[in-house]
Amino acid sequence: MDTIFAPASGRTKAGVAVIRISGPRAGQVLDELCGSRPVPRVAALRELHGQDGLLDQALVILFEKGASFTGEEVVELHLHGSQAVVSAVLAELSSFDSLRMADPGEFTRRALENECLDLAQVEGLADLIDAETEAQRKQALKVLSGALGDAASGWRTDLIRAAALIEATIDFVDEEVPVDVSPEVTDLITKVQADLHVQLSGIDVSERIRDGFEVAIIGAPNVGKSTLLNALAGREAAITSEYAGTTRDVVEVRMDLAGLPVTILDTAGIRDTEDHVEGIGIERAKSRAADADVRVFLLESDNDDHGVEFVDGDIQLRAKSDLHENLPNAISGKTGAGVSELVSHLREELLKRSASASIATRERHRIAMQRAMSSMESALFELSLGSERSELAAEELRTAIRALDALIGRVDVENLLDEIFSSFCIGK
Incomplete structure (x- = not known):
């Protein structure tokens, strides 16, 4: 079996970079790089030498066969994290016979094959x-x-x-x-x-929980959906204007809500239209809203329904509370009134749902x-x-x-x- 190696840390400049080597020749490679092996599972400071001289001064750790992540003999080289150092060490490792760069996920695949992990653990x-x-x-x-x-x-x-x-x-x-x-x-x-x-x-x-909950904001054109989305996101994620029909496709914003992954959907304003492009956006809005975990309806009056049947779990709010004082259950993305209450409501609802999560994912x-x-x-x-x-x-x-x-x-x-x-x- 080949001995494999690869960077186990990011490729950007950092204080420390880690290169992992796994396979039957891992210990021999370490001998050639630094002249002596450290005590297994104990970090030791060593100078790493290549064909052209000193490569770096690094912490090295040796894991014996059967006592490593892959189940094979493994060496970890903790280098200074410059791209030049990492490139030099990788080039040196490439010069060894029977060593090759690992394929994506190959360390974990070997852990599975050596029964260190089962398939569910890999996932x-x-x-x-x-x-x-x-x-x-x-x-x-x-x-x-x-x-x-x-x-x-x-x-x-x-x-x-x-x-x-x-x-x-x-x-x-x-x-x-x-x-x-x-x-x-x-x-x-x-x-x-x-x-x-x-x-x-x-x-x-x-x-x-793994892929993210979806919360759809639904309402008529120019009711404040995009302004509310921007208020929830804390940035200008959607274009807002006084012209109806500005949003013609579903705008998505990913956010962390009480530790849960949530995607907020700003949908096209629902109305009757002869504009073909806007009509496509409205149909997409209805489709995504139907599949969303939670739907937030912004209503201009108590009689609004947008042709969509309300179901348990829907949140109905009066829109643009900044223009209509003393309205119960109202919200304004422009002033922020009611936004924190909406966030709290969403948090409680999604936390309640997540409590029933399975160990199967x-x-x-x-x-x-x-x-x-x-x-x-x-x-x-x-x-x-x-x-x-x-x-x-x-x-x-x-x-x-x-x-x-x-x-x-x-x-x-x-x-x-x-x-x-x-x-x-x-x-x-």
């Missing part, structure tokens, strides 16, 4: 690298810590026990079986089903869990038809177990790896 690591908010960080760390793999292991153990009990009745069909195993088998299956149902019901929220997880649920339903059905259907029930349970194995990458993983690791940076 959690990718999410942690991409995390922008506190909620994303916490969710990613939970998955990276192995929460989903631990849960899947427990479900798998229960299903294996259930399948073994059924197999026992098949193996000893001509003999007297001392007890009826059906009640225990049914209890084991329904227990796993209940756990999976809880996780499946929270995946949508988990995906929203991706569509792939949903599909694997649904496959397991379907097979368990079939197993219970076969059991209900009597002992002569035991073989079919056992096979359905084996199918459910394979689905849970796919959840953490035990099986059916090869077709996923290229897509997953393509999102990683080179040094991870």
Whole structure:
């Protein structure tokens, strides 16, 4: 196997830059660079020498095989963070036989292949690298810590026990079986089903935490939607004017709200129009509003509905409170009146929704869990038809177990790896 290397830190100028080396020749490379190996897992100051002389003075750390992130022998070089130093060391490493630059995500892929991480943990690591908010960080760390793999292991153990009990009745069909195993088998299956149902019901929220909640601002033209968006964003994100129809497409602003990722959508003003381009914008506005997690309606009067049916969770506010004093539930993006109350409302609503998040966070997880649920339903059905259907029930349970194995990458993983690791940076 090749020994790989890559920068594990950013490529801009910094105080410290880290280069990681992993593979069977990592220790030998360190010997040639600095002449002696430090005590494993203890940072040591060393001079790094190349073919043309001194490269840098660096802290070096050696991780022995089986005690590193990848499971292989790993060396980390903590260099002075100039681009010239990093380039010189990378050029020197490129001159070694059997050393090559790592592919994107290759360090993590080796960690998976060496069973240092399961597939769900790999996905959690990718999410942690991409995390922008506190909620994303916490969710990613939970998955990276192995929460989903631990849960899947427990479900798998229960299903294996259930399948073994059924197999026992098949193996000893001509003999007297001392007890009826059906009640225990049914209890084991329904227990796993209940756990999976809880996780499946929270995946949508988990995906929203990972990808971001959407809040759509809806109203008639020139009602103050863009001004409100700018007030929420704290900058001029959308063009505002006194002319109706200025916003003709959906304007998006990403923000951190109570640690949650939120995209605020400023939609085109909803009205009847003969302008073809504006009409396209209005249809897009209606479509995005329908898919948004929360809709904020700016109303000019109590009778406004914009042809959109209000649903639970919609926020209805009277627009332009700066022009209409003493209106209840009013807001003005221009003066800021009511904006903090709206932010508080959104924060409470989205925090309440995020409380039901699952430890499963991706569509792939949903599909694997649904496959397991379907097979368990079939197993219970076969059991209900009597002992002569035991073989079919056992096979359905084996199918459910394979689905849970796919959840953490035990099986059916090869077709996923290229897509997953393509999102990683080179040094991870």
